[in-house]
Amino acid sequence: MSSRQAPTLQFLGAAGTVTGSRYLLTSPSGRVLIDCGMYQGYKKWRELNWQPFPVPAASIDALVLTHAHLDHSGYIPALVAQGFTGPVYCSQATFELCEILLLDAAHLQEEEAAYRNRRGYTRHAPALPLFTVEQAHKALTLFKPLAVETEHDLDMARVSLYPNGHILGSCSVDVEVEGRHITFTGDLGRSNDLQMPAPLPPRYCDYLVTESTYGDRLHSQVDVEGIIANIVSITAARGGSVLIPSFAVGRAQLLIHILSKLKRAGRIPEMAIYLDSPMAIRATRTMRAHQDLSRFTAERVQQTTEDVEMVETADESEALASIQMPIIIISASGMATGGRVLHHLKRMLPQHRDCVLFAGYQAGGTRGAKLVAGDGVVKIHGREVSVKAQIESMDFLSAHADYEGLLDWMRQLPVAPKGCFITHGEPEAAGNLQRELREQLGWRAEVPELGESFEL
Ligand SMILES: [Zn+2]
Incomplete structure (x- = not known):
């Protein structure tokens, strides 16, 4: 087996919807999961939180987090409960926010399960939390904060985090495996946000995985x-x-x-x-x-x-x-x-x-x-x-770039990537961003379906 065997990228979440971000990179060096989000919103999506993880949790070597929001981090304790023991890499501020968010989510789920059991509102007897406070604490022991704007040579990949202006600690993530550079935008912030500085420009990449929350909208200039x-x-x-x-x-x-x-x-x-x-x-x-x-x-x-x-x-x-x-x-x-x-x-x-x-x-x-x-x-x-x-x-109070914001960020890439994948959006938003990428940048981008894999 050549050590330069092509990695595969599999979309295990945030396909067809804005929540449940989970992207799996598999290469001869190992398995890296980028983001491990919880599904939120419609029941058909939330029910996916209760499915076993699509690959054995113990087969994943490391996790890299773009930011602390639960739709990117909220499944980590459940993954740990299923046998994941690897490191969770992220920025220091993301780690501190995850301590707050994951423990709160665990408390809420324990309360909700107890409430359902008391009131008998459950089809499953007894109602269970998706994860417990104890499991959240255990997950937090695996976190390994990394300095941002620095290349880190880790066992299974080279990883760099670049602040992307969405929330405190949020970053886009560059992963290099088997000679391929793959960039994940994470949730990309706005260049004129009132709270966070503008996203840093993207670095060279062979493949880009972009969010598309506002892929069909332009933020109006509002006061x-x-x-x-x-x-x-x-x-x-x-x-x-x-x-x-x-x-x-x-x-x-x-x-x-x-x-x-x-x-x-x-x-x-x-x-x-x-x-x-x-x-x-x-x-x-x-x-x-x-x-x-x-x-x-x-x-x-x-x-x-x-x-x-x-x-x-x-x-x-x-x-x-x-x-x-x-x-x-x-x-x-x-x-x-x-x-x-x-x-x-x-x-x-x-x-x-x-x-x-x-x-x-x-x-x-x-x-x-x-x-x-x-x-x-x-x-x-x-x-x-x-x-x-x-x-x-006030949906204009968004911490996400609109589609022109996404395109402006991508225009700063030194060369067009070989492949672009559009995730983290409702189908209309992802579809519109796909059209805009073709018309404005001449890029062919894929909108992956849930579970779909691509050889890079
Ligand atoms: Zn977010």
Whole structure:
């Protein structure tokens, strides 16, 4: 067998959808999995979380993570539970955020399983968590943070991480195996993001695996601060409060920064701002510790710290319900699929005065997507809740490049790659990016199906 036998790249997730990123590179030197995400959104996708991993977990030698979001990292404890014992390589900040996210996900799943068992809402008796807190702790012992912008000669591949502007610690990943360079964009950030510096340009690669979350959309040039100021001011004027369901990592930190700025500038009324998510609070502390990786100055971070109250305990969270004056609550989860935000939604959705302001992309099938689409009734904790509150959506607050952003980043490649694969998008988004790549760059790109393999 030649040592230059072609590697194969297999798409084990994020094919036909935006979640469950898992890409397997197999070569004579070993097996490397890039990202190990959980599926979220529609049930048909979430059910895939419960299938055994398509290759034996013990046959994977190493894992490389682009960033901490659960749709890229959330299956790691389940993989470890199935026998994976290799290293998990990522940036230092990604490791710190994974400590927060994976433990929180494990807690939520244990709680959910216990709740289902108590209420008897389960077709499987007993309901089980996808992974436990103990399994998440075990997975975290395998993490090996790597310095960014440096080539690392690892046993089975040469790996480099380049910050890509999506969230704290996020990187695009270059893997070199058997003389082939394969670049994974990860979730590519925007060049004009308010929080993260622009993505570093791509390096030479033979093959490119690109995300396509916004593969069929262009972000409009919007005055984000003006829109938020307007919505908050109008709601407060009618005596209502604003609830912002937010992703705990990245988005929540951007929102508290914007709200603090608006308050100091007198562009919103004097009202209390609460960050009500234990996970978002921990992520905010991690972000402060790595302030140099963001666009925020130390002074700005200090001001935000002074202006936003952290709601640490469940009792403090419940006490927010008794405040009579207009307030702003930022709570997770961002798509209203779980977490403390659900209790606030149950209380606020039936109130005409209040406003629920969604702060990002809502995956199809989630409660957030239903509310943004205008559903008049949603189910929360098994109960029907009527929707009278004003519902607003800021899907322009994206931490993903749109298709022109993706193309502009790719144009910086010194030469066109031999092959390009489009993943991490709904079929229309992936299909449009495929067309744009052909028309604008003259590239032929594949949109792989789930499980499909390619020889490189
Ligand atoms: Zn992400």
